[in-house]
Amino acid sequence: MTGTEAARVRGLVKAFGQRRVLDGLDLTVRRGEFTALLGRSGSGKSTLLRVLAGTDRDIEGESVVGGRVSMAFQQPRLLPWRRVWRNISLGLDVDDPRGVAARALAEVRLEERADAWPGTLSGGEAQRVSLARALVREPDLLLLDEPFGALDALTRLAMHGLVTQLWQRHRPAVLLVTHDVDEALALADRVLVLADGRIAAEHPVPAARPRSVTQQAALRTRVLSDLGVSDHEAA
Amino acid sequence: MARWVSPLVLLVVWQVVSGAGWVPARKLPPLTTVWRAAVEVSLNGQLGDGLAVSMRRMLVGFVIGAAVGASLGVFAGLWKWGDASVDPVMQMVRNVPLFGLIPLLILWFGIGELPKLVLIALAAGLPIYVNVHSGIRNADPQLVEATSVLGYSRWQRLWHVVVPGAASYTLVGVRLGVASSWLALVVAETIATDSGIGFMINNARDFLRTDIVIVGLLVYALVGLLMDTAARLIERWVLRWRVS
Numbered sequence: 001m002t003g004t005e006a007a008r009v010r011g012l013v014k015a016f017g018q019r020r021v022l023d024g025l026d027l028t029v030r031r032g033e034f035t036a037l038l039g040r041s042g043s044g045k046s047t048l049l050r051v052l053a054g055t056d057r058d059i060e061g062e063s064v065v066g067g068r069v070s071m072a073f074q075q076p077r078l079l080p081w082r083r084v085w086r087n088i089s090l091g092l093d094v095d096d097p098r099g100v101a102a103r104a105l106a107e108v109r110l111e112e113r114a115d116a117w118p119g120t121l122s123g124g125e126a127q128r129v130s131l132a133r134a135l136v137r138e139p140d141l142l143l144l145d146e147p148f149g150a151l152d153a154l155t156r157l158a159m160h161g162l163v164t165q166l167w168q169r170h171r172p173a174v175l176l177v178t179h180d181v182d183e184a185l186a187l188a189d190r191v192l193v194l195a196d197g198r199i200a201a202e203h204p205v206p207a208a209r210p211r212s213v214t215q216q217a218a219l220r221t222r223v224l225s226d227l228g229v230s231d232h233e234a235a
Numbered sequence: 236m237a238r239w240v241s242p243l244v245l246l247v248v249w250q251v252v253s254g255a256g257w258v259p260a261r262k263l264p265p266l267t268t269v270w271r272a273a274v275e276v277s278l279n280g281q282l283g284d285g286l287a288v289s290m291r292r293m294l295v296g297f298v299i300g301a302a303v304g305a306s307l308g309v310f311a312g313l314w315k316w317g318d319a320s321v322d323p324v325m326q327m328v329r330n331v332p333l334f335g336l337i338p339l340l341i342l343w344f345g346i347g348e349l350p351k352l353v354l355i356a357l358a359a360g361l362p363i364y365v366n367v368h369s370g371i372r373n374a375d376p377q378l379v380e381a382t383s384v385l386g387y388s389r390w391q392r393l394w395h396v397v398v399p400g401a402a403s404y405t406l407v408g409v410r411l412g413v414a415s416s417w418l419a420l421v422v423a424e425t426i427a428t429d430s431g432i433g434f435m436i437n438n439a440r441d442f443l444r445t446d447i448v449i450v451g452l453l454v455y456a457l458v459g460l461l462m463d464t465a466a467r468l469i470e471r472w473v474l475r476w477r478v479s
Contacts, residue, residue, distance in 0.1 A: 053384045070385065077381040081399040081476045090395055091387040119478035137386060 003066075006031045006141045006173035007052055011061035013197075014047055021047050023197030024061070029141065031066075032171045036184035038227060039194035045177040048194070049143045052175065067140030070172075072133075074146040076126035078118035085114040088133045104136040105129070107166060124155035128162070135166055142172040148183065160186050164209060181223050185216050193226040201226040264446040272446035273453075281435050286454065289420060289431040292348070296355025297416050301409070304360030305367050308408075312371025312401070313393075322368070329361050333415075334422055341426075351423040358419035359412040366408025370401025406470045413466050417459045 007029040014022040021044040029035055039045045050056040051063050053071050078087045088104050089097035105111045108128035118126060127147055134142060144163075148156045164187060167174055178184055184191045185205055193201040203223060207215055224230075246266060252258050254265040264272075276282040307325065310317040333354070340350040374397045382392050424433020432451050439447035 050380075055380050055384060071381070073377070073381060075377065077377050079378060079382075079395060079399070081402070082395060091382065091385050091391055117476045117478070119476060133385065143384075 004030055005066060006033070007063075007065045007175070009048075009052070009061070009063045012048075012051065012063055013060040014044070014051060014056070014058075020197055022051075022059075025194075025198050027192070027199055029173045029175055031140065031173050034167055034174045034176070034187060034189045036176045036178060036188035036191045037194055038179060038181060038184055038191060038223065039177075040227060041179065043194045044197060045179075045194055046145055049145050049175065049177055052141070053143055065141055068137060069141045069143065070134040070137040070139035071143040071145065072127075072130045072147045074149045076118070076123075076130035078121075078126060078129060078133075080118050082118075083114070084110070084116050084118060084121070084129055087118060087129060088136055092136065100136060104132040107135070107169075108132045108162065123151055124159065127151060127155075127159065131163070131166065135170060135172075138170070139172045142167075142174045144174060144176040146177055146179070148180075149178070156183075161210075163187060181220055181227070185220060185223070186211055191223055193223065195226075195228075261443060261445060264449070268446045269449050269453075272444070273450045276435065276447060276450060282432075282450070282454065285430065285432045285435040285451075286458075289424065289433070290458070292351055292423075292431065293355060293417060293420050296352045296420070297359045297412065299352070300356030300359030300361075300416065301363050301412060303356070304363035304408075304412070305405070307360075308364045308367025309371065311364075312368045313397075318368075325361070325364055325368075328357075329365065333358055333361075333419065337422075337426065346427040351420070351428075354423050355416045355419045359416035362411035362415060363405070363408040366404040366411070367401060370404030370408075371397055373404070374400045402473055406466070406473060410463065410466045410470070413462050414459070417455075417462065421455055 005028055007027070009025060009027040012022050012025040012027075013020060021042075025044075025048065027048075037045055037048070047056065049071070051059055052065060053069055054065070078084075079090070082090060085098060085101035085105065088101040092100065094100050102111055102114060105114055108131055110125060110128055110132070113121065113125065113129075118129070121129065127150075130147065134144075148159050151159060160183065174188075176184070176187060185207075188205055191203045191205055192199050195201075201223075203219060205216070205219065249263070250266045253260060253263045254267070260268065273282075307321050311321040311325070312318070336357070337350075337354065340353055344350040344353060378396050378400070379392060382396050387395065421433065424431045425437065428434045428437070432454055436448050436451035439445075439451065
């Protein structure tokens with residue numbers, strides 16, 4: 001693995017019984033690069049993230065991550081019995097956990113909710129805490145497993161802006177799993193399509209940020225067709 | 236307010252039927268007599284001494300039972316081989332009717348304090364074991380996964396994820412344990428005893444003092460209620476993160 005790579009996967013096979021969900025997958029994620037991973041339900045997107053996160057080690061092939069990994073999930077997965085600020089700082093080895101948590105919360109504009117119980121947060125707020133918790137670990141590779149999937153459309157748009165901002169400030173390599181093509185095109189430098197257990201297609205997204213959807217209509221059509229959705233179905 | 240009406244009516248009926256002599260005072264003395272008996276046993280020290288002995292029994296038995304039950308529950312909940320070795324035995328013991336053990340406990344431990352404490356400890360320990368065990372077993376796998384990706388140590392995962400997750404189960408076990416060990420105390424004290432509230436009641440029965448028997452029962456009920464309330468308050472504090 002070279003110094004410019006944040007993660008490198010070669011010949012990855014992951015089988016559940018007879019079913020090979022990932023079947024000889026190759027993937028390289030460069031440092032600081034924002035990659036979106038698209039795929040239909042059951043295509044193995046989340047499985048791949050779990051392998052990269054190191055929670056699934058029962059695999060064949062090679063999967064190496066250079067540096068710290070951190071992750072945010074579709075459900076925020078906050079500890080309901082710990083206050084917001086402790087959710088952020090727990091598991092960190094720092095001198096001033098309260099201060100570190102406060103700064104991380106300020107970045108997602110939630111500093112006034114530091115002492116709240118997670119159960120009192122709205123869905124969007126909880127997801128912002130989850131993001132802050134992932135980023136405060138200063139990851140070299142940030143895994144995002146459909147973190148906006150459960151949010152309403154408006155909150156989702158606000159989160160897109162926030163994630164772009166945080167990524168530009170901290171510059172981790174990001175691997176975002178989503179099944180929303182527009183989300184992938186709005187956020188990523190590069191869009192990958194996962195099908196039949198491998199990366200079936202790869203598209204760079206050259207547009208400058210901030211982006212508009214209409215600007216990328218042609219690319220959107222191509223990605224959708226990679227996913228097996230024809231233009232008139234998606235219209 | 237409406238919930239207070241029927242108990243009050245019942246008390247009035249009690250006072251009227253026994254005060255008017257329709258029911259012999261030997262069977263059911265009027266409330267006023269029960270009250271006088273309560274004052275009597277309070278002043279001559281019977282009640283205070285008996286209560287102190289009973290509470291100490293309850294406390295010692297409960298603490299031992301809870302400690303053993305909780306430790307075994309943690310042991311069987313966290314480790315597969317702990318589960319394999321401890322759980323089958325506990326399930327067997329759990330299925331023996333508790334009070335059916337009394338003859339055996341008397342044969343083993345005689346009729347002193349020990350069999351009483353063992354009975355109370357068993358009554359407290361079994362529900363606590365069962366609930367701690369399943370609380371740990373049911374730790375949210377999503378939280379366990381998330382915190383391991385986020386770099387929690389094993390110890391931090393145990394302390395911040397597994398233990399608090401098992402807290403609501405554990406508290407259910409504690410409340411069941413309190414209720415059932417209080418019941419065990421009452422039963423143990425009616426068997427063979429020379430001290431405690433149970434002794435006061437048995438003694439009163441021998442002298443046909445129905446009024447003192449009723450006072451003893453009321454004390455049992457009141458203390459049981461107080462302990463349940465205390466358990467509820469603790470529960471509310473521990474689970475204060477729950478959104479109502």
